[in-house]
Amino acid sequence: MKTISASHIVEIPIDQRIQLVEDIWDSIAEIPQSVKVPDWHKKELEKRLEEFHANPDGTSPWAEIKERILG
Numbered sequence: 001m002k003t004i005s006a007s008h009i010v011e012i013p014i015d016q017r018i019q020l021v022e023d024i025w026d027s028i029a030e031i032p033q034s035v036k037v038p039d040w041h042k043k044e045l046e047k048r049l050e051e052f053h054a055n056p057d058g059t060s061p062w063a064e065i066k067e068r069i070l071g
Contacts, residue, residue: 009017028035052059060068
């Protein structure tokens with residue numbers, strides 16, 4: 001495997017660096033079971049899901065939130 005340093009990376013044109021990042025991410029996404037989700041992430045997701053179930057009317061659809069932010 002070839003080693004690439006940060007100084008080499010900054011020499012690559014931006015569009016190629018973006019593609020490199022996308023390619024790396026896609027290669028990770030192909031094997032999601034190899035990425036350990038931290039326990040605190042799981043706990044936060046469980047907490048948010050419980051909050052949603054306790055008050056489902058207290059949420060807004062993404063389209064509405066996006067419109068509020070951008071509108």
